[in-house]
Amino acid sequence: MTKKTKTGELALSYGRLLVLALLGMMIALPFVWMVGASFKTLDQVQNVQIVAKHPTLENYPIVLTVKPDPVTHKMLNLQYGRWYFNSLFIAVGSTFLQVLTSALAAFAFARLKWKGRDTVFMLYLATMMIPGVVLMIPNFQAMVSLHFINTYHGLIIPAAFSAFGTFLLRQFMLSISPALDEAATIDGAGAWTIFWDIVMPLARPGIIALTIITFLGAYQSFFWPLIMLNNDQLFPMSVGMLNLSSSYGTETNYIMAATVMNVAPLIVIFIVFQKFLVSGLQLGGVKG
Amino acid sequence: MKLAFGITGLIFLGMYIGAEKTLTPPVNDGKVHLKWSTDLNPVRDVQIKKFEEMYPNDTVTIDPSANGDNSKVIVQCATGVGPDIMDTEADTMRSMVDAGVLLDLTPYAAERGFSPENTYSSIKGDLMYKGKQYRFPCNVDAACIIYNKQIFDDHGVPYPQPNWTEEDFIKAANGILHNPSKSGKTHIAYSPSGGVGYWHDELLARGGSLFSPDGLWSRVNSKASVDGLQDYSDMMFKYHVIPTPADAASISSQGGWGSGGMNWFYAGQSAMIPIGRWFICQLPNYPKITGHLGVVQVPRIGNLSSVVECDTRAAAINSKSPHWHEALNFLQYLASPQYSKIVVDSGDAMPPNPKVAASGQALVNALVPDPAFHAPFVAATVSGKTMDDDSPYIDAAEVTRWQGDYVGKVENKLMTPQQALDALAEQINQQIRLNLERRPDLQKVYEQQTGKVYSPDWWKSVNQ
Numbered sequence: 001m002t003k004k005t006k007t008g009e010l011a012l013s014y015g016r017l018l019v020l021a022l023l024g025m026m027i028a029l030p031f032v033w034m035v036g037a038s039f040k041t042l043d044q045v046q047n048v049q050i051v052a053k054h055p056t057l058e059n060y061p062i063v064l065t066v067k068p069d070p071v072t073h074k075m076l077n078l079q080y081g082r083w084y085f086n087s088l089f090i091a092v093g094s095t096f097l098q099v100l101t102s103a104l105a106a107f108a109f110a111r112l113k114w115k116g117r118d119t120v121f122m123l124y125l126a127t128m129m130i131p132g133v134v135l136m137i138p139n140f141q142a143m144v145s146l147h148f149i150n151t152y153h154g155l156i157i158p159a160a161f162s163a164f165g166t167f168l169l170r171q172f173m174l175s176i177s178p179a180l181d182e183a184a185t186i187d188g189a190g191a192w193t194i195f196w197d198i199v200m201p202l203a204r205p206g207i208i209a210l211t212i213i214t215f216l217g218a219y220q221s222f223f224w225p226l227i228m229l230n231n232d233q234l235f236p237m238s239v240g241m242l243n244l245s246s247s248y249g250t251e252t253n254y255i256m257a258a259t260v261m262n263v264a265p266l267i268v269i270f271i272v273f274q275k276f277l278v279s280g281l282q283l284g285g286v287k288g
Numbered sequence: 289m290k291l292a293f294g295i296t297g298l299i300f301l302g303m304y305i306g307a308e309k310t311l312t313p314p315v316n317d318g319k320v321h322l323k324w325s326t327d328l329n330p331v332r333d334v335q336i337k338k339f340e341e342m343y344p345n346d347t348v349t350i351d352p353s354a355n356g357d358n359s360k361v362i363v364q365c366a367t368g369v370g371p372d373i374m375d376t377e378a379d380t381m382r383s384m385v386d387a388g389v390l391l392d393l394t395p396y397a398a399e400r401g402f403s404p405e406n407t408y409s410s411i412k413g414d415l416m417y418k419g420k421q422y423r424f425p426c427n428v429d430a431a432c433i434i435y436n437k438q439i440f441d442d443h444g445v446p447y448p449q450p451n452w453t454e455e456d457f458i459k460a461a462n463g464i465l466h467n468p469s470k471s472g473k474t475h476i477a478y479s480p481s482g483g484v485g486y487w488h489d490e491l492l493a494r495g496g497s498l499f500s501p502d503g504l505w506s507r508v509n510s511k512a513s514v515d516g517l518q519d520y521s522d523m524m525f526k527y528h529v530i531p532t533p534a535d536a537a538s539i540s541s542q543g544g545w546g547s548g549g550m551n552w553f554y555a556g557q558s559a560m561i562p563i564g565r566w567f568i569c570q571l572p573n574y575p576k577i578t579g580h581l582g583v584v585q586v587p588r589i590g591n592l593s594s595v596v597e598c599d600t601r602a603a604a605i606n607s608k609s610p611h612w613h614e615a616l617n618f619l620q621y622l623a624s625p626q627y628s629k630i631v632v633d634s635g636d637a638m639p640p641n642p643k644v645a646a647s648g649q650a651l652v653n654a655l656v657p658d659p660a661f662h663a664p665f666v667a668a669t670v671s672g673k674t675m676d677d678d679s680p681y682i683d684a685a686e687v688t689r690w691q692g693d694y695v696g697k698v699e700n701k702l703m704t705p706q707q708a709l710d711a712l713a714e715q716i717n718q719q720i721r722l723n724l725e726r727r728p729d730l731q732k733v734y735e736q737q738t739g740k741v742y743s744p745d746w747w748k749s750v751n752q
Contacts, residue, residue, distance in 0.1 A: 042573045043554065071572040077330060089303040096300045100293065141367045149369060152307060200289040207289075227360045230323060230351035230371075233311055242352050243328045 037256040045252045059257035076243070080258065082233060083240035087219055087262070090152065090236055094159035094218035099211055102165030103203070107195050109166065110173035111181060121170070128163045140227060154228045155236075159218055165210050172206035173199055208276035216266060237262045317347075320614045323371035324603070325351045325361050326426075331634040338630060339621045346614050348373075365389045365606060372609040373618050375601050376423060378414040378674070379684035384604070385417050391605040393421045396616050402623040407640045410598045410672040418680070423602035424619045425640035427631055429564035430598045430668040431485070431586065438580045439475050439559040443467040448560075448584040450664070451594075454519070457587040461529035464559045478530050479549025479561040483520060483695040484688075485597065486530075486562075489586060490516030492673045493595040498687070502737055503679030504747075506716035508691075509709040517705035519589070521698050533699050553577075562586060564599075565665045568635040568655045581656075583664045598672035601637075638669050645669075680733050681720040690715060721747055 037045050039055040061067040065075045108114075109121045139158060148154030176199060184194050200207070222238040229235060241258055244251045314321075326332060328350060336348045351371045353360050358380050364370040365384070376384060384390045397403035402424040404412040410430070415423045433448065440447050445463035448456065461477035469475070480486075491497075496512030499505065507513065523530040536549070550567075552558035554574045561567075571578050585594040603622060605615045621627050628639030635655045639645050648663030656662065678684050694708040703711070724730050724742070731742040740746070 043576070072330070077328075077333065085303075086307070089300075089307050092296070092303060093300050096293075096296045136363055137366050140363050144367050144369050152304070196290050204289070223359070226352070227363050230349060232352075239352065243330075 034256050035260055037253060038260045040253050042251060042253050045256075059253050060261070063254050063258045063261070076254070078240065078243055078258075079232060079235075080237075080240070080261075083235050083237045084262070086152075086234060087236040087238070088265070090155050090221070090225070091215050091219040093152070093156040095211055095214040097156065097160035098162050098165055098214045099207060101161050102169050102210060103200065103207065104195070105166040106169035106173050106203075107191075107199060110170045111178075111194070111199060112191065124163050125167060128167070136223075136227075143228065148228075150229055150231050150234065152234065155221075155225055155234075158224070159214075159221075162214070165214065168210055169203060169206050172203040176202045205276055208273060212269065212273050212276070215269065219266060319344075320346045320611050322346055322348045322373060322611055322615055322618060323351045324348050324618070325353050325371040325374040326603075327375075328352045329636070331630070331636055334634070335627065335630055338626055339618060342621060342624070342626065343614075343617045346617055348618065365608070368608050370606045370608065372606055372611045372615045373603050374606060375426060376604050378600075379678075379688055381414075381422055381602075381604060382417050382678060382684050385420075385422055389607060390422045391607040391609075391612055391615075393424070393605065393616075393619065397421050397424075397619075400616055400620045400623075402619045406623045408598065408638075408642055408669055408672075410669060411600045411674050414598075414600055414674040415602060423600075423604045424622050425600040425602045426622060427566075427637040428598060428600050428640060428669055429566065429637045430665065430672040431481075431489075431562045431564050431596050432583050432664045432668050433560050433562055433586055434553070434567060435560045435582050435584065436553070436556060436558070436577055436580055437582055438556070438577075439464060442469040442471050442473070443475070443559075444470075445559075447582055448587075450584060452584060452587050454587045454589055458523075458527050458529055461560070462527075465529065476531065476552055476558040477560065479553045479558040480530055480536060481549050481562050483699050484691050486520045487513075487517045487691075487695055488597045488675050489595065490519050490589065492597055492675065493589050493592050498675060499679045503681055504720060504734075504738075506679075506713040506720075508716065509706070509713040514706050514709050517695070517698060517709060520695075521705050524699065525701070533696075564637050565635060565651075565662065566637040568653075571635075571655055581661065583661050585664045585668050593671060594668070596668055596672050598669060598674050600640075600674075638665060642670075679716075679720060681723050681730055682716060686719070687716060717747075 033050055036050040036052060038059055039057065040052040041054075041056060041058075044052050044054070058067065058070070062069055062076060063078065064080050065078055068075050105124075109117060109124075143149055143154045143158070146154075148157065180198050180202075181194050184198055189197070219236075220238060221236070225236050225239050226242075229239060232240070237258070241255060241262075244255045244258065324332075324336075332350055336350075340347055351360075353375070358376070361370060361374050361376075365387075370389065376390075381390065393402070398405075404415050404421060407415075407425050408428055411425060411428055415421050415425070435448060437447060440460075443464050444467055445460055448460055452460075464475055464477040491513050494512035494516055496510055496516065497507050499507055520530075524532045549558065549561055550563070553561040553563075554570070554577065556576050586596050588594045603619060605612050605619070609615055622640055625641055625644050628641035628644035631637070631639035632644060632651055633653045635653060638651075645651055645666055647666060648659035648661070651662035651666065652659050679687075690712055694703070694712040697703040698705050698708045724734060724746070725744050734740075734742050734746070
């Protein structure tokens with residue numbers, strides 16, 4: 001390799017790094033601004049400087065209703081702890097049930113042989129093509145009929161079934177050799193044993209990927225809880241934070257402090273499991 | 289894997305039991321529990337408390353809505369479980385009435401004291417649709433110009449005087465922009481708050497309208513309308529006293545005091561802002577400008593009176609509510625002096641009961657104790673008008689959206705005001721024809737209104 005070629009490759013490599021660094025900064029900037037704004041007073045939030053000139057920790061105890069609002073001298077009308085718990089509970093419940101039901105459905109579509117299986121699967125997949133907004137009113141009507149309005153069930157049960165999750169896990173399960181099932185069957189294993197002891201452990205990357213995707217989606221969900229709930233004891237954080245934005249104005253500094261605490265678990269989960277998320281999605285995407 | 293699922297399942301079960309056990313069950317107090325769809329404004333608690341004192345058999349809980357977004361109410365009403373009382377905008381009200389969602393208040397309003405006669409005549413049109421009343425105001429809004437006296441003093445510019453004209457406004461703005469300041473700082477003369485609003489104010493002041501009286505034709509390209517939009521364009525491009533959207537974006541990125549005209553004003557960088565009295569709600573957060581503000585009505589155009597578009601956040605009742613009768617109590621409460629006093633004290637725009645807001649002195653509160661500050665808002669609300677002329681043949685929300693699109697084209701110099709409003713009028717007229725052609729119900733309205741048999745070519749033989 002000539003010296004000229006080496007220099008060119010090096011320049012190209014640095015160029016790529018520079019572009020990636022710029023893109024990374026663009027993605028990170030809103031998060032950095034959010035953290036910066038959580039340490040500002042409301043009048044400082046209007047400034048574009050990321051780091052506050054006179055940083056304050058005050059927003060956090062005010063949002064946690066440990067300290068009164070310095071302007072009104074009253075505690076904010078927030079139930080931060082309860083809403084935080086609700087967000088986690090709804091996300092854990094939705095994720096647990098969705099992963100379980102998706103895995104069971106995926107197993108039926110990938111490993112069991114039954115008449116009309118592929119047709120049913122195609123129909124199942126077709127539901128993914130219908131925009132969520134179109135289904136909003138029928139789904140809500142179903143919740144009304146089931147008396148699920150203003151209940152945790154109304155938030156968790158509709159999220160317990162997912163065509164996308166089934167599709168993702170089916171792709172994983174198709175990639176596992178059928179010879180394993182046959183060997184297990186010869187050894188006397190039934191479908192249930194094959195599902196739990198052979199297929200599920202081997203589909204672990206897909207299950208972790210689906211777990212992360214579902215948890216993030218359920219934790220951040222806003223519109224469905226908004227229309228389902230009017231009892232503030234049941235609000236998740238996303239809906240509860242509406243208290244900080246009204247026709248009176250938006251208390252951006254408090255919203256940012258609340259959001260920093262709210263997104264912290266998501267960031268931790270993402271950092272810990274990002275390897276599984278990427279590999280899981282890649283594997284699921286190539287198997288047909 | 290079984291273990292992981294088992295542990296997660298147990299955690300879920302534990303959380304479920306904990307969540308359900310710690311819920312406070314609803315109290316069976318024998319009262320009627322009304323749901324009010326509104327924003328989660330802190331002052332709502334005070335308003336509800338007073339209502340419950342006045343009507344001890346009723347209680348109200350807020351069904352929170354995202355500020356300004358009606359999606360929740362629409363989904364709930366479509367399935368018959370909407371809130372009992374709901375805040376609505378004028379164009380949403382019309383769509384909701386057409387969908388059969390809102391209760392006709394006309395038979396009860398006069399007797400209960402919440403008819404349009406019990407509030408400002410300037411917003412009457414926004415409470416009515418097809419001759420019937422469907423809403424009563426929670427508050428009323430009419431913009432004035434709030435100015436920062438410190439900036440005027442800094443540049444040696446006299447304060448705006450009552451009854452000032454557009455020429456006076458240009459002179460004052462130029463003084464702010466070009467007179468050297470004592471502090472050495474430069475300032476923005478005027479915080480823009482939306483081109484459509486500016487154009488509407490100009491249109492109303494000139495006596496213009498959006499539609500012909502029969503609603504069959506758009507009037508947005510009338511002389512009054514084009515002159516109004518031309519005035520707005522001149523302020524940006526001829527006199528350079530109102531920032532264009534491009535200027536605003538540039539100021540926001542370079543100035544370091546945030547984006548949006550309101551932020552510039554709160555930050556003490558802008559000398560004037562057109563805004564309603566609700567502006568004062570946030571004043572405690574901005575001590576730098578508190579105590580240095582003056583208010584004047586928007587400048588007159590030539591010899592015409594100062595007129596602005598009045599707006600209202602108003603409450604309507606769900607016609608399918610099992611508690612609609614009790615919900616009428618709430619509207620009665622909104623018309624009461626007690627409710628209006630709460631609005632006066634909290635600074636949440638103008639109260640719905642004009643008797644409580646007859647003068648600047650009557651509006652004095654702890655936020656702004658100066659009666660002279662409040663007085664122009666009284667005058668602006670009394671003299672204001674609503675953009676209430678609408679057409680039954682076209683969706684009002686769609687027309688509102690298109691107006692924004694075409695005013696945007698003028699703001700970005702893609703069209704002249706005449707071109708933009710001609711194109712807008714044509715678009716509205718075409719849609720009216722199309723709607724009439726497609727919908728037999730509208731054809732019936734046409735026949736009732738004109739006394740003629742509908743024909744797809746109706747528009748060819750009609751004089752606009």
